[in-house]
Amino acid sequence: MMPPPGMPASHPTGSAGNLPDPALEELVRYVDDEMTGEEREAFEHRLADSTELKREVAIQKAMRGELKAMGLESQTPPGGSIWEAVNKQIARPTGWMFLIAGLLMYIGYAVYTFIESPMNLFERLMIGLVVIGFVILLSSVAYERIRDYRSDPYKGVQR
Amino acid sequence: MVVEVERELLRKCRAGDWNAYEPIVRAYESRVYGLALGLVRNPDDARDLTQDSFVRAFQAIELYDPDRPFLGWLLGICRNMCIDFLRRRRPLVHMDDESPEGRKVQLPDPNARTDRPTIADETRALVWEAMGQISDEHREVLVLKDIQDLEYAEIARILNIPQGTVASRVYYARRALRAALEAMGVEYP
Numbered sequence: 217m218m219p220p221p222g223m224p225a226s227h228p229t230g231s232a233g234n235l236p237d238p239a240l241e242e243l244v245r246y247v248d249d250e251m252t253g254e255e256r257e258a259f260e261h262r263l264a265d266s267t268e269l270k271r272e273v274a275i276q277k278a279m280r281g282e283l284k285a286m287g288l289e290s291q292t293p294p295g296g297s298i299w300e301a302v303n304k305q306i307a308r309p310t311g312w313m314f315l316i317a318g319l320l321m322y323i324g325y326a327v328y329t330f331i332e333s334p335m336n337l338f339e340r341l342m343i344g345l346v347v348i349g350f351v352i353l354l355s356s357v358a359y360e361r362i363r364d365y366r367s368d369p370y371k372g373v374q375r
Numbered sequence: 376m377v378v379e380v381e382r383e384l385l386r387k388c389r390a391g392d393w394n395a396y397e398p399i400v401r402a403y404e405s406r407v408y409g410l411a412l413g414l415v416r417n418p419d420d421a422r423d424l425t426q427d428s429f430v431r432a433f434q435a436i437e438l439y440d441p442d443r444p445f446l447g448w449l450l451g452i453c454r455n456m457c458i459d460f461l462r463r464r465r466p467l468v469h470m471d472d473e474s475p476e477g478r479k480v481q482l483p484d485p486n487a488r489t490d491r492p493t494i495a496d497e498t499r500a501l502v503w504e505a506m507g508q509i510s511d512e513h514r515e516v517l518v519l520k521d522i523q524d525l526e527y528a529e530i531a532r533i534l535n536i537p538q539g540t541v542a543s544r545v546y547y548a549r550r551a552l553r554a555a556l557e558a559m560g561v562e563y564p
Contacts, residue, residue: 241542248520248545250527278563279549282502282556283521288413290405293422298408298429299400305430306393 243269247276376402381445388436400429403446406523407453413518414457416507424460428453443532450523451533454515461511505555513548520545 245251246259263269330343376398387395407428411421432439432452439448506514519530520541531538553563 240546241539244542244546245527248527248542250542275553275563276546276549279552280521282498282552283517286499286502286522288518288522289409289524291409291412292405293408293425294418295422297401298404298422298426299397301426302400302429302433303393303397305426306396306433 239269240272243272244276247273247280382441385436385439385441385445388433393433396429396433399445403449404429406446407449410450410453410518410523411457413506413522414454414511414515415460420460424453424456428456431456444529447525447529447532450519450525454519454533458511458515501556501559501561502552505552505559505561508555508558509548509551512544513551516541516544517548517552521549 242251242255242259246256246263251259263273330340335343381399381402384395384399388399404425408421408425411424411428412418415421415424428449432449435452439445506517509517516530516534519525519533520527525533527538527541530541534541536544557563
């Protein structure tokens with residue numbers, strides 16, 4: 217029997233008996249209680265006359281029962297509630313956003329004050345060199361860290 | 376969770392109030408974790424994916440259609456994340472003597488009153504193992520239907536397939552599970 221439309225060929229079809237595809241669909245809808253009252257009644261009439269259908273219904277119900285008995289539908293995650301971790305992940309980006317926005321505004325204001333202040337050339341040169349040196353050091357450290365992380369062969373190792 | 380309460384909390388979440396998200400996370404985390412565990416079969420990965428699903432859901436809350444059950448939408452996000460995870464999963468280097476699938480799953484036993492293993496324990500362990508033998512596609516539909524007990528309409532929305540296809544897929548998935556159990560020596564009348 218060919219698998220129904222949209223069904224990959226990997227589905228085991230050999231053990232599906234001689235039931236046509238619409239019958240399979242009906243059968244499963246009956247087992248899963250997805251039929252209307254009329255549909256159910258009509259199906260039960262056919263069920264009473266077909267040993268093959270009865271066997272298929274029994275198989276489907278047995279598998280459904282085995283899975284229900286697993287008790288997996290609702291499980292406590294290991295380590296308890298995940299709320300704290302979720303909260304951190306939700307709240308942190310907002311915190312970073314405010315921090316970065318505040319820093320950018322502060323830097324802008326500092327640059328404006330530096331340009332507008334009545335300092336002589338020597339004072340401007342000193343402050344300018346300190347700031348430029350700091351920025352160069354900071355960016356080189358950040359670059360090294362990123363490069364080391366990207367080339368770390370053990371970053372995929374989990375305990 | 377009462378629908379009106381849930382709607383009000385989700386409205387607050389849309390307005391950016393992440394504290395309103397706490398009751399929602401606490402109400403649904405066990406269901407989402409149950410789905411993730413059924414799909415990826417590793418408790419630690421399932422926990423991470425559950426966490427990421429809730430974060431993703433909060434970030435995409437504007438896309439949520441209030442006429443649809445929130446749990447179904449959430450489970451859809453979790454299912455997609457699990458599928459992505461299974462596709463990109465790389466072989467891991469294990470630092471201890473755990474099994475290749477990682478920490479062993481402790482299956483719950485609602486009737487457990489003794490430490491001695493029962494026939495039910497053995498059966499559930501076999502079913503768990505058989506679930507690992509079937510394809511991801513079969514497993515996901517069984518987890519959604521027989522474990523999470525979702526209706527066909529909701530499963531069809533999550534998997535983006537027609538309801539008729541859901542029914543057929545459920546049928547073949549159960550047959551595949553039975554075949555896997557029989558291959559493991561389980562006999563059915």
